[in-house]
Amino acid sequence: MSEHIVSKKVYYAIFAALLIGTALTIGAAFINLHNFNIVVALLIAAVKATLVIYFFMHVKYASRLTKLCVALGFIWLFIIVSITMTDYLTRGWFTYVP
Amino acid sequence: MSNKVKSDEHSSAHGHGGRHPRLVHHFDSMEQQNEAGNFGMWWFLLTEIMFFGGMFTAYTVYRHMYFDAFAAASGALDIRWGAFNTVVLITSSLTMALGVYHAQMGNNKKLTMFLLLTVLLGGVFLGVKYIEYSAKFTEHIFPAASNFQWPPYEKPVAGHAETQQLADPVFTGHVKIYFFLYFVLTGFHATHMIIGMGILLVLAWQSWKGKFSKEYHSYIELFGLYWHFVDIVWIFLFPLLYLVDRHL
Amino acid sequence: MMIHKFLLGMSMLLPEQASSYAADVDNLYLFLVGLTVFFTVLITAAIVYFFVKFRRRANDPIPAHIEGSVLLESIWSIIPFIISLFIFAWGAKIYLEQYTIPNDATDIYVVGKQWMWKFQHPEGQREINEVHIPIGKKVRFVMASEDVIHSFYVPAFRMKEDVVPGPNRYSTVWCEPTMTGTFHIFCAEYCGTSHSAMIGTVTVMSEKDYQVWLSGGAQQGTMAERGAALFSQYGCVTCHKSDATGQCPKLEGIYGTEVLLEGGQKAVADDSYIRESVLSPMAKIVLGYKPLMPSFQGQVSEEQLQQLVAYIKSIGPAETPAAAPKAGAAAPAAKAPPIMMSGSPEPAPVAPTTTATTPSPAASSQPVQKR
Amino acid sequence: MKSAISQQRFNRDGEPQTYLNNGHGLRSWFLTKDHKRIAMLYLVSVAFFFAVGGIYALLIRINLLAPNGLFESDTYNRIFTTHGIIMVFFFLVPAVPAVLGNFLLPIMIGAKDLAFPKINLLSWYLYIFGAAFTVIAVIAGGVDTGWTFYTPYSSTYSNSNVLLAGVGIFIVGFSSILTGLNFIVTVHTMRAPGLTWFRLPLFVWANYATSLVIMLSTPVLAITVSLLAIERVAHVGIFDPAIGGDPVLFQHMFWFYSHPAVYIMVLPAMGVISELIANMSKKNVFGYKLVAMSSLAIGVFGFLVWGHHLFVSTQSVYLGIIFSFLSFAVAIPSAIKVFNWTATLFKGSISYDAPMLYGLGFIGLFLIGGMTGLFVAAVGLDVHLTDTYFVIAHFHYVMVGGSLMGFLGGMHLWWPKMTGRMYPEAWARAAMVIQFVGFNLTFFPQFILGYLGMPRRYATYPPEFQVLHIFSTAGATILAIGMAITICYLIWSLKKGQRATPNPWGAAGLEWMTTSPPPTENFYETPVVTWEAYDFTVVRPEDVTGMAAE
């Protein structure tokens, strides 16, 4: 599995895509999308990261186990961030109105 | 039931007489050894995600709590350096990937070259980081310094309503939180790069000495994973730190 | 419940039940004790029985292979799950009772610091490490810490909450004492050297005794009165004049109302909000106003803050500055439109004296604020 | 596969070849890459820290004999902090995985070693290195923050050696990460032919689940203590309320590690118990798959409940309720295990030997500890119970009554395998009974103390609590005697114990199919597994008796 050889063309294509992604990120940051600026920024970053993981890191050709492993990392990251944020977002709930 | 890991075919396929010289004693086959290394590296990267994850959690919480301060503080960073470094790091990922490619082809010369190129790009990145860091000192926005000052010393903050440049002690505290996070996130990221560059130099030296071959190059691949991971962290750091609220 | 009386009488296994929800907590506790005994006996009995019955004898044959049983295993997965759900619901119900603060409670202000508890009554009494409260009245403790995290714990009330330092909020917790007597106050969060000495007593008195006690102290006027004094001492009054129309919101009647903020959010003007407004005015800017207010962090002590809060609370909808701090109208006022909304959103050209750039004599003791 | 006896090989002196006599001298130990030797290194270090932690426990108990305390408050605070830090980070977290797991996991799956032997050795050095920092912190005056390091006390107010201790914990965290990494990779890639996932011993499953938990949680601890350390050194940081930081965020991050950590401490011990119960009653574990899966479930769901340590921390009430619910959910797999272990005994052939006594002790005490976990998970009740001795009693029941009993049980079960010697059975049974009695006398009164309101981490206390404290101290004394007996006879048996046969218990499992102690690469020929776990029909009598049947 680790022996899959990705052709150089693919590498260059991904590289180009990453550059475009960077440009898009910067461009999007200067447009006022209110609360969606961060969403867009993170989406682009996620796409870029996926490209790196998939092609530069050969996960596209790797075993299911490796894919699972990568997914696990992001799921756990999501757990810690989202549950902690739930605290901050819901602190006002259930307390009284004087 | 079938057992995918270690079957007798495996070991016999490699022949009883022919253990690869690089095969460590407790493994049965090169495949097994490589797979273990590869899998181990992925799990290591998993722990790295969680390591940075702790800081991302703190970042998310405070960005939510003190958005204005984060927006203003982020405006004090130089977006051009950030973008430049993003490109540098992406390029270094490309050179690394090409290095792996040539390792797989067994092309030692090119491998050495690309490894060195990667080190070089890493060096450029750190150089820029140095410029940026020292700017923070001269602008008095290094959070641990006693002369911390907001708005930054002799520097207008890009693109922000006057309110956000207020010299308010509480607001300044929140700005400090931003810069604290900025420094630990980029600091730990840079530490990873420095370690990575150290390893890269060793690998480059080894490949120059001809240690690697078409059959034996798993260290290069494993290290590639690490390097790309560091790149990915930056892909997220760049928008999160530099682009909080850039529009006018 | 019979069983409590029995346990209370027979031994000292439960602390006094001195608050309205203490019995609820104890009921759940006793239920769980029962459940634990049940499962412990069940499992122990099974183990002992098997142990004796199937003990190894010489030349035992190899015991038969028993694979497991889907039915049995489902039973002992599902039954505990159902029991768990039940305990969870019960516990959550009590929690909501403990942590939903009733809006007809009297306030007692608490400050924790290494290593003492300081109390202020709205009527003006101040106490250290002891607090007196009347029986049968709901009491809300509004708590702040001057240094590290402490935790306000009265075992007899089954009441506890951490007191967390920071500009963002007060900790609040409430109880309704149901028994006269003197009970322990403990600091339940480790806070340094004398953590175990950060203890005190709460004395629950009959309403009559309490009134007598109240009339004894209060040297410097009620909390609201002292707050009013601070309000001019710190120069708040220079901006927040009751006839202010321009740059600063009127504070009359804001307590308990919903405030519209810059950026479209809303906030309820409760104690925490007022405290935050003073310590960290930038955090929540009232819609239509400029962030002109300076921070008073480091200048106002926690106790003074509480007095300011009591003052602002006292100038509720009724325009009587020293009115009883527990304005009965507070709760329904939540529906009234926030009073500051009636002010003009644009800064009025008049009233130059209301800006801090020209400090009034009252404010001159304060460092001149930037902008 | 031939029996272990007939495979036995001998070295030049005519001694049987074992990992113990393959090389002598300090170098051969301190530079070893043999997982079994590393396990022994760990055993010695972990035992040392247990004794130190235990002595600190006794100091705690001595102080609490009198309401005014026998030590200064400052001293007492350092004592319980040191006790907590040592017991958690330097004893219980590494105890079962790094000693028993390290020794047994490769053997149980028929591998020659762990996947990364050098990393394994590195992990021990990191442990020692981290321990050194902590020991220095203690010698240089101690730490007084409690093992939970809550900010802002730890970051700003404490003037003790928080930094050194933090560095120690950071380093030891990496040591356990490396162990976890090794286990996961080894289980995935190095199982013997025929050893499918559902043929793995439950001890392997438990360690696999533990490793998952270690890998996903420990880095968060590392970054949390790093941030704390930076904050302490630089006097600025994200937990500092003076600049708008939220101390509760520290608690979130700390417990994101430390709740899963309690499962790091108990899961491997549960694995030990599965082995004990099965082997000492010669029965396959009832509902093997469910028990295996419940380990994974505990590992995964254990990540979703950390906030049950924050019920009164001013965390969102809404989130508190959710955390309470999830805490109950995570209790179910533990309950399942308890029932399945009990059912395993049914129609078994049950031995009364010391490992089994520990196993049964575990079930009973863990049951009580776990059930009292439900008390504190019930959020309304926890408001009263949190930070009282009830919590202390809860976690000592699960950690001492549970994990420690499991560890000791495992040590007895595998002592012959690890050392080649039998321990003295009668002493062992007596010691176990003494420990059991002492344990309950120590910690049961603490439940009552806690419900009466006695807060934890108190150097002094109101006099009405004294009677129960005296009981507790008396119990601790008995417990200490029991522990001391165990330590003594185990050391004694190293030289004087009866020699062990390859399979003294007649147990099933690959580790019993090689010699006691095993040779360096564990097996002379790679085993091929054709049977399910806990199949006692493949036990060879000659391995049990130690006499090769010609």
Ligand code: HEA
């Ligand atoms: C090995 C360690 C270990 C283990 C296994 C557990 C297991 C559990 N723990 Fe414990 N816990 C600690 C170690 C551990 N804990 C420590 C160290 C602390 C304090 C830290 C500090 O503050 O210093 C703590 C604190 C702690 C708290 C916080 C208390 C407080 O500070 O206020 C809570 C709250 O929910 C909790 C809950 C639980 C639960 C629900 C389980 C469950 O996993 C238990 C599941 C087990 C069972 C349920 C037993 C089997 C039961 C049956 C067979 C009967 C049938 C079952 C049902 C009806 C459900 N624990």
Ligand code: HEA
């Ligand atoms: C694995 C974890 C573990 C273990 C095994 C123990 C074991 C014990 N613990 Fe501890 N304990 C904790 C983890 C643990 N503890 C934690 C995390 C805390 C919280 C700390 C905090 O609040 O921050 C705590 C807190 C704690 C307290 C509360 C302190 C307070 O809040 O004020 C008490 C009080 O009784 C206590 C007692 C004991 C006792 C009597 C034992 C006994 O079981 C100990 C028995 C062992 C021995 C007695 C050693 C025997 C050995 C010998 C005698 C050999 C002699 C030496 C040589 C041969 C060299 N512990």
Ligand code: CUA
């Ligand atoms: Cu204050 Cu403990």
Ligand SMILES: [Cu+2]
């Ligand atoms: Cu927990």
